[in-house]
Amino acid sequence: MAQRKVGNPLALAVLAELLVEAMHPYEIGRRLKEHGNDRTLKYNRGSLYMVVEQLKKAGFIAERETVRDTQRPERTVYALTDAGRDELYDWLRELVAQPRNEYPQFGVALSLLSVLAPHDATALLRQRLDRLNAQIEEIRETVRTASDNGVIWVFLVEDEYELAVLEAECRFVTRLIESLQRPDYIRAWQEILGSQT
Known part of the structure; x- marks a missing residue:
């Protein structure tokens, strides 16, 4: 198993959401919930923003723009980088193909x-x-x-x-x-x- 720069499974879900389109963390969280990922991933708003920051530092996502509408605070929209796309596919292929000892x-x-x-x-x-x-x-x-x-x-x-x-x-x-x-x-x-x- 490869050592991941960002090993939190939530990071994998964020990368997958950003594969579809660029979006801000609030929208990522909403979609994770909408897709039922909140049943398989334990996270809260703070942990989601922390993972987004880790992915940015690792070069897997990048800021695309900052948007602001009158009713909400500024929101930074993130997009998947080529390195992020590679990480998503590599990590997902590994998880699907290789059984892992878990310790329930x-x-x-x-x-x-x-x-x-x-x-x-x-x-x-x-x-x-x-x-x-x-x-x-x-x-x-x-x-x-x-x-x-x-x-x-x-x-x-x-x-x-x-x-x-x-x-x-x-x-x-x-x-x-x-x-x-x-x-x-x-x-x-x-x-x-x-x-x-």
Whole structure:
């Protein structure tokens, strides 16, 4: 994986928005929200302006003009540079082609799950399963509404990916709950850790 001058994933989204046309950061933020990127990227107005400044310093975007209308303060319009276009395509190709080890916190919890009594772990995992199913329904509704409004599938592909991941996690958690309820596991846990609680 290449070392990026600006490694924040928000920078990639900003570059992609500027590929379409030059615009000011406020408009970039509005479009990110409109395109649903606020569901996959964590950012606020301040972080967006910080990333825009980093991209400018890296030479990936450049000021095109400053506009002012009577009701709003001055706004600087930014455009993608050739270096920015190259960075966008190189970075995106890398992310699409190369699997990356990510370290979700649930993985940490699973590695230490045996500390919890089987009935506690089972109850907590059932809560997780309820929350996962609620997220799945919310995403399905979002996709359904967007499709009904004529949004083409490629603009919903991150939602479809998230659905696939959540559905896989639901299957995993369901099997894990079943395993935690097996008498042989409960017996083993009681022999090893039961006296510690």
